[in-house]
Every structure is written in C-alpha cells, then in structure tokens.
Amino acid sequence: MTTTPITEMTMRAQDIFRVVVESYLDNGAPVGSRTISKAPGLELSPASIRNVMQDLEEFGLLAAPHTSAGRVPTEMGLRLFVDGMMQAAEPSKQEREAIESQISDQGPIEEALSATTAILSGLSACAGLVMVPKREPLLKQFSFVKLSEGQGLAILVGQDGGVENRVLDLPIDISASALIEAGNYLTAQFGGMTLSDALSRIDKDIQAGRMAIDKASKDLVQRGFATWTKDPLERPMLIVRGQANLLEDSALEDLDRVRQLLDELEGKQEISRLLDNARDADAAKIFIGAENKLFSLSGSSVIAAPYKDGEGQVVGVVGVIGPTRLNYARVVPMVDFTAQTLSRLLK
Structure with missing residues (x-):
C-alpha cells in the first residue's frame, strides 16, 4: 500500500x-x-x-x-x-552547547566519537549510534615508553589525533637510547602512511635487511609492530551508548519489543549496513519501523546523518535509535547539528 x-x-x-x-x-x-x-x-x-x-x-x-x-x-x-507535515524545532542553546562541549574536548577522535553517542543518547532518551570512519587514518608519530623492567608501552599517534597504546614485553637490558631510536625510525620511515601500508612495508624492509638501525632497536621495532597486526578495517565500526534509555518509561506491553531491539543492537554489522544507507544523504535520514527488515519485529526508528572530514568526504554516520514514538521534530535537527559539529572537528 x-x-x-x-x-x-x-x-x-x-x-x-x-x-x-x-x-x-x-x-x-x-x-x-x-x-x-x-x-x-x-x-x-x-x-x-x-x-x-x-x-x-x-x-x-x-x-x-x-x-x-x-x-x-x-x-x-x-x-x-x-x-x-512535521515542523522541526532547532536545538536549543543548551542542547547545542552540550553537544559542542562534549565533541570539542581535547583528546583522541575515538573519545570524541564515544562522547558524541553518549550526549545524543542523553538528550534524545534513545540509544546513540556513531559509525566510525572506514578509512584508515594516516600515521603521524611512534614512540616507546618503559613501564617497568621487562615491560613497555608502544604508542601510535594518527594525523587525525587518534592515539593507540599497546603494552609489550621488553628485553631486561633495553636502553633508553634504543627506545628513542626505534620510535624516531618508525616516525621517519612510516609517518604519513596507513597502518596496513606500514605493516606491509616493514615486513619487506626486514626481509631485505634494509633497516638502518642497531639490533636492539630493530628488535623493538618488530615487537612494536607485532602489537598492531590486526587490520584496522576489521575493528568494530559501530559505537553504541545509552541502551538503558530504551528500557526506561516503557510500558509492560512494550518490553518484548524493547528486548528485541536490544538484541538487534548486538548485531552491529546489520546496524552498520543500515547506517551506511545514510552516507549519501544531504541531511538526517529517517528509517521507520518495518520499512527496514531489521526492525520488522521491534518496530524501531533510526535517525541518522553523515559527517565529513576536512576534504568534504563522508567518513561516518551519527544518529539515534529508539521506538517509533520519537519526538522527530526535536531529534532530527539535533542529529543534524551533531553531524555538522563532528564535521567541523575533523576539518
């Protein structure tokens, strides 16, 4: 019909x-x-x-x-x-300030994205969703820090501000100069590359004997890179926060529907595919109930909008999920504003 x-x-x-x-x-x-x-x-x-x-x-x-x-x-x-027919209401000053303060706080981009889902969840009384950029960030800096005898920290910094740390085993007699040399070598050789490209390149360098550093530093480089062997594209692509909001104020007859929705949220790949459908939208896109097979049982709605990087390329999607009885007029502009704020952060 x-x-x-x-x-x-x-x-x-x-x-x-x-x-x-x-x-x-x-x-x-x-x-x-x-x-x-x-x-x-x-x-x-x-x-x-x-x-x-x-x-x-x-x-x-x-x-x-x-x-x-x-x-x-x-x-x-x-x-x-x-x-x-809907007459959308712009986010209030308090809502805009709350969103901007959470997103613009200094820190890795992953923390900003996680904060984004949390603030959206709190303001909308739904679950907040954000699909992280699919493209691998370019690497900026590597360093190694000694934590204790036999243990250290490998630190990777991306050009997007993201920071990843990995604990690794160190030789007992490793010197401070070897830590510095290994970090400087990695930064000089692989800065500006993606992690997967760097992993491929270092394997070739090792096999060809082209690493112009001493043996202690070479061993440290190999140990450090071994902690990042997982392809970044295989990492979870979806951050979800505020699932508990879906249980609040639910009528008893709605509990089965809410439980079904919570089960659906566990299938992050399916939710990610749905959010992917909003990547080409100019503004927030609304998915209502059984319009999408994923929600044919729970009768849920998703409001999602794409956000872009400094080159104007869509890198992810942010939104909320909840019952079809949403305050669309309030939540749709809120999701749009959040996507715009994320885009400004990534410029």
Missing part, C-alpha cells in the same frame, strides 16, 4: 491527523475524538471527528489498538507526517 499524498487529504483531515500524531508522540497513548475536539482551532463535533478518523484508518494512516476507541498513527502515517 502506498502512502496517501497530503494533497489528497482535506484540510480537516490534515488537522485531525496532525493532532493525533503529535498527541501520540507526546504521550504514547491512543487519541480519541473527545481529546481531538478540545484542540484549539478545530471546532468540530466528536461525531465529525470520528468519521474523519475512520477515513484515515481506511487510508492506512491510523489504527485502533486493541479495543480502544482511540487511534494511533501507523508506520505509514508516521512516514507521511515526518516527510510532509
């Missing part, structure tokens, strides 16, 4: 439909004709309202749950509302 165009609905039907959707999104309860009749500006009798609601139900835009006399919007109705 295709969605009824707004142009085919009378103004009376549009007004009643809007009241039903907005009331349902506010409190989650079915909306009856008596409630609608009290809406300012309608001035219609409950009987007239019931007739229009019946028509909207036949169009597939409203449904009557259980034996209730009230109506709720269907997923088709929600799609019609968000695409053609």
